[in-house]
Amino acid sequence: MNGPQDELALFRRNPDEGSKTINANCRPKFIRWGLDNHSIDGADLEDIFQNAFILMMQNIQGERLVQLTGTLCTYLFGIGKNLIRAFLRRHRRTDWLGEDTLPEQANGMPAATAEAGMMWQQTSDTLWQEVDALGDPGRSILILTYKEGLSAQEIADVMGYAGADVVRQLHKRARRDLLLLKARKVLDKASYELLFLSLKKEMKDDEIAQKLGLAGPEAVKKRRLECLEQIISTVSFYS
Amino acid sequence: MDNRTETLLESYFANTLSEKDARELRDVLNSDPEAATELKWRQQIAQTTRQMKLSMPERTSAPAVVVPMWRSFSRMAAALAVVVVASGLLVYLLKKQPAVSEAVAANFEHYPNNMPFKALDPTAAAEYPAEVLRAFQLYDDPAQYPAAADALGAVAAKYPDHPEYVMYQGVALLGAKNYAAAAEALQKVTVSGTKYHTPALFYLGLAQSGAGNHKAARQSFESYLKDKDGVPFRKKAEAMLNVLPEE
Structure with missing residues (x-):
């Protein structure tokens, strides 16, 4: 091994062998470091390291990691530290909005009756398929934002993007595409078209009103809101 | 939705909202139905993604590092033995030349x-x-x-x-x-x-x-x-x- 670039090149050539080395050498170091420096359970640290490893693989595959300044293990530590920071924030969460808008439940499923659980499964699965259909980077950005609780800057750091604004744009696009995928299934053609022109084509409300023959921009705004609420009502367990 | 509301929502989901920001966000949500609906939509995404995991990129054949399936038995020697055997099997399978159908x-x-x-x-x-x-x-x-x-x-x-x-x-x-x-x-x-x-x-x-x-x-x-x-x-x-x- 002559340096970081050699290590990255070797890994690209033989990812199986590289993964084994990381698993044998870097993972125990990371877990030990995490246990020594943070009050996080070993199993959670395993999950965090696994996520760091997947992100590294995505960055290599997406050619966002083309140059190393240290070793791959140092790189993984960098990602892992960001994930740990978000993990700790998540576990110190204060619900400033005054209601438990995202209740934590066992296994993530709202505790309710069996019937309600089944409803949740059906509705949540529907959206799950659509999040999956987004592919990466949209899928990963949504998971890092909403499940892992990373900020746009932290996501830029762990996914190798130039800055928070790039991530915000990708995040916005992912949310928009997800909404349109859902809208296509739920809304009638006219409502879908209004949403499409507004979100995808980014047309102004007065232009949309003119194109679709609506009374004016206020009518467009009102209808858009109704569309969003209709979409939300079809996937919301809590409604 | 303006940039400030976007920033507040981002902070809300990143758990970096200060008490002052939270008051501001509450006011926005009370006065702007579009922002309130947007928050609901994002909460649904959050609810869905809570069940999901990051996935390996499709084109790579590299294995994930050992997934801690054993986490609930982590203190049991028997489970450790299973992990060792499973790891050996994993390495063997990864080394094996894939069949054409695979x-x-x-x-x-x-x-x-x-x-x-x-x-x-x-x-x-x-x-x-x-x-x-x-x-x-x-x-x-x-x-x-x-x-x-x-x-x-x-x-x-x-x-x-x-x-x-x-x-x-x-x-x-x-x-x-x-x-x-x-x-x-x-x-x-x-x-x-x-x-x-x-x-x-x-x-x-x-x-x-x-x-x-x-x-x-x-x-x-x-x-x-x-x-x-x-x-x-x-x-x-x-x-x-x-x-x-x-x-």
């Missing part, structure tokens, strides 16, 4: 829907018959490949001046693991003289590999690699050539 599955990827109405554009969609739109809607969902193959087969027969429908039919058949039928459909596309003929060579190679026609598959992959447009699936075609037995 390689077909690993190298198959959804061919992107390049139809003019692909971008959810209802204005372009208006120019196409409903049955075509329905067929492509099925095609866009990989879980529906068998139904998509049937629907695309029907529209391909009805509109023979659209050879591209046969291409998507072939990919859907391939996705449904109906290799012989896929090869038959894709063969037609490779001689169609359309822009689809090059990617069809790659998919034809996969279909022939899946059907056990290794010699023809090698020829298809080699033709794909020789084609000046044979770029997007180059690595996959090369990977298939490495796996296919020389006959």
Whole structure:
């Protein structure tokens, strides 16, 4: 091994062998470091390291990691530290909005009756398929934002993007595409078209009103809101 | 929604909202129904993603580091033994040369829907018959490949001046693991003289590999690699050539 670039090149050539080395050498170091420096359970640290490893693989595959300044293990530590920071924030969460808008439940499923659980499964699965259909980077950005609780800057750091604004744009696009995928299934053609022109084509409300023959921009705004609420009502367990 | 509201929502989900920011966000949510609806939508995304995990990129064959399946038994020696045995098995499986059928599955990827109405554009969609739109809607969902193959087969027969429908039919058949039928459909596309003929060579190679026609598959992959447009699936075609037995 002559340096970081050699290590990255070797890994690209033989990812199986590289993964084994990381698993044998870097993972125990990371877990030990995490246990020594943070009050996080070993199993959670395993999950965090696994996520760091997947992100590294995505960055290599997406050619966002083309140059190393240290070793791959140092790189993984960098990602892992960001994930740990978000993990700790998540576990110190204060619900400033005054209601438990995202209740934590066992296994993530709202505790309710069996019937309600089944409803949740059906509705949540529907959206799950659509999040999956987004592919990466949209899928990963949504998971890092909403499940892992990373900020746009932290996501830029762990996914190798130039800055928070790039991530915000990708995040916005992912949310928009997800909404349109859902809208296509739920809304009638006219409502879908209004949403499409507004979100995808980014047309102004007065232009949309003119194109679709609506009374004016206020009518467009009102209808858009109704569309969003209709979409939300079809996937919301809590409604 | 303005930038400030965006920032507040981002902070809310990143758990970096201060008490002062939270008051501001509450005021925004009370006065702006669009922002309140946006928050609800994002909460639904959060609820969904809570069940999801990051996934390895598709094109890599690298294994994940050991997944802590044993976490609930982490203090039990027996579980440790299981992990050791499982790790050994994992390494063995990873080293093993994949069979052709496994390689077909690993190298198959959804061919992107390049139809003019692909971008959810209802204005372009208006120019196409409903049955075509329905067929492509099925095609866009990989879980529906068998139904998509049937629907695309029907529209391909009805509109023979659209050879591209046969291409998507072939990919859907391939996705449904109906290799012989896929090869038959894709063969037609490779001689169609359309822009689809090059990617069809790659998919034809996969279909022939899946059907056990290794010699023809090698020829298809080699033709794909020789084609000046044979770029997007180059690595996959090369990977298939490495796996296919020389006959």
